[in-house]
Amino acid sequence: MFKHVNKILKKHCNKISRESKVEGIGIDSYSKKFNLSAHLSILAKGIIKKNDLTDIAYNNGISKSQLSKLNNKRPYTISEKVFYSLLNTFIKAHRYDIYHDYLDKLYSILAIDSTFIETMVNGSGIYQREKRRNGIKIHIAAKTNHYALPLKAIITPANVNDSKVFDDLLWHINEYMSGNTVLTFDLGYYSYDRLKELKENNINFVSRLRKNADYTVIKEETFNSKIVGFRNGLELRLVSPDIDNKRREYDLFHLI
Structure with missing residues (x-):
């Protein structure tokens, strides 16, 4: 597995390195031993193995200070360029550039979600001396029809609330929104004002209903579907399926 990771990263990093030299950035000048591909390779392997900074340094014959210097001095935009270089290869491999007109004629489902990536496990280093967890959050907007296609990713510290990033993600994927697009997201992005604005x-959107949601039933439509109203004047369709022989107030819909 790691052999393939190294091969893929090396190919894309070499491309970005050549482009950066032309731009005068000189990203490989920070370390003769650890050029960009070697640097990202040890970080990628560290993430896969859930190693922290101490373990990554120990396992790769590099001091923590040297690794920290590489992490801090290499412009973050370089990692962004590598990410999009990998993403563009994925898109071309699936020929989305050719078939997107056909796919967009169907209902297009876009999802917004986040995931926590741990950068320091419980305890730091080989002997797990410290007791803390650090990490980052990756907030992603993706097209989910047929296969998952990331459209935009935003990286934040782990303690940033998901809701604060929603509007930025929505702005970046605006070009993919149309009358047949359905946006879906979980309770981390829940806000009555946001639902009303959408x-x-x-x-179009689908989201979960909060357990403590306060609403008024405006109209019963079927045995498991009704129109409900909230205090801010918002009216949505609420679907309540039977799960394990119990009626669950589950999903909020707005479909044009």
Whole structure:
């Protein structure tokens, strides 16, 4: 597995390194031993193995200070370029550039979600002396039809609330939104004002209902579907399926 990771990263890093030299960035000048591909390779392997900084340094014959210097001095935009270089290869491999007109005629489902990536496990180093967890969050907007296609990713510290990043992600994927697009997201992005704004902008969406949600039933439509209203004037369809012989108030819909 790691052999393939190294091979893929080396190919894309060499491309970015050549482009950066032309731009005068000189990203490989920070360390003769650890050029960009070697640097990202040891970080990628460390993430896969859930190693922290101490373990990564120990396992790769590099001091923590040298690794920290590489992490801090190499522009973060370089990692972004490598990410999009990998992403573009994925897109071309699936020929989305050719078939997107056909796919967009169907209902296009876009999902917004985040994931926590641990950069320091419980305890630091080989002997697990420290008791803390650090990490980052990756907030992703992706097209989910047929296969998952990431459209935009935003990296934040782990303690940033998901809801604060939602509007930025929505702005970046605006070009992919159309009348047949359905946006889906979980309770981490839940806000009555946000749901109202999405509806006013004619954006189709599906989300979960909070357990403590306060609403009024406006109209019963079927045995498991009704129109409900909230205090801010928002009206949505609420679907309540039977799960394990119990009626569950589950999903909120706005579909044009």
